[in-house]
Amino acid sequence: MKAFIVEDEPIARERLKRLLKEIGGIDIIGEADSKEKALSEIKDKEIDVLFLDIKLPDGTGLEIAKEVIETMEEPPYIIFTTAYGEFALEAFKVNAIDYLLKPFTKEDVEKALSKIKSTKSKISNLAKIATITTGTDILIPVKHLSKVVLLKPDDIYYIKAELSETVIKTKDREYFSSRKLYEFEELLKNRGFFRVHRSYLVNLAKIKEMRSVEQSKFLITFQDISDTIKTSRDGAKHLREYLNI
Structure with a gap:
């Protein structure tokens, strides 16, 4: 699974990278500490999961999420990582897979990633299920x-x-x-x-x-x-x- 991290605090960014390495199976293909840098780099990469901090020096993770959803043909799954709980509702309006409040644990990250795997499994089986249950047609x-x-x-x-x-x-x-x-x-x-x-x-x-x-x-x-x-x-x-x- 390919991951990209957007986090303006170096200590928090390094901690998340360490947790992902401990979990394993995650290839961290990029990181950014601002909205502008993130949007510039994300558009040229194939990303499975995007970790977004909410408050950034030049904008918000919510703005990045909306831009990604609107412009990418296959947008990545989004996990917000933040110290601010009041933005959770807005986060789920942009189809975030999870919303992790700092300080989150390794287990919290694992649970969020497991939601992605579960969702992917359901998607991959969806066409087969529709075809099997309706014969030659799809409903x-x-x-x-x-x-x-x-x-x-x-x-x-x-x-x-x-x-x-x-x-x-x-x-x-x-x-x-x-x-x-x-x-x-x-x-x-x-x-x-x-x-x-x-x-x-x-x-x-x-x-x-x-x-x-x-x-x-x-x-x-x-x-x-x-x-x-x-x-x-x-x-x-x-x-x-x-x-x-």
């Missing part, structure tokens, strides 16, 4: 108000990543899920869905028209709904290659 559990609804992939127009959840758009309404966009991408990769933007996964069968716009992007319109989506430049490039157009 996707999503939330609508206080209910859980099972959607067929054919009913979905697009899926959008937001800060703490994903929005699943059908002809009639929007549903919500705690799954990440890359999880849906893996689940639906052989069912006509295509990643056109870091925040959008589109059902190609529901597209009405794709019009070229600025910077070689596409503006996508859909059958039966008025929503439009603008691809990223890379998304449009990959879509052209995929469709051979």
Whole structure:
């Protein structure tokens, strides 16, 4: 598991590094003592878990978490390490896996890491479970108000990543899920869905028209709904290659 540490106090940073080495199985691939340095280095690395202090000289760990979630296709799991308990609610709004109050112990860190392993295991088995329980088709559990609804992939127009959840758009309404966009991408990769933007996964069968716009992007319109989506430049490039157009 690859870890990155953001902590402005050298003593606290070294202590966390020592605990992770004692636990084992953790490759510390980077560290930063400020928001600016962290965001600069994180974007070029593949990280499994990001340890974030809350208060930094030039910002907060919460701001880093939001930036990471919004800009990275596969954001890392986030564990906050802080002396301030009052930010816990905000931390879990950005899908933090745990919130460790200083001085935390080796056992506290181990428990937080075990949550990541448990979550990864559930994700890796999710597609298999859906296929086995529904035969040749997949039914996707999503939330609508206080209910859980099972959607067929054919009913979905697009899926959008937001800060703490994903929005699943059908002809009639929007549903919500705690799954990440890359999880849906893996689940639906052989069912006509295509990643056109870091925040959008589109059902190609529901597209009405794709019009070229600025910077070689596409503006996508859909059958039966008025929503439009603008691809990223890379998304449009990959879509052209995929469709051979």
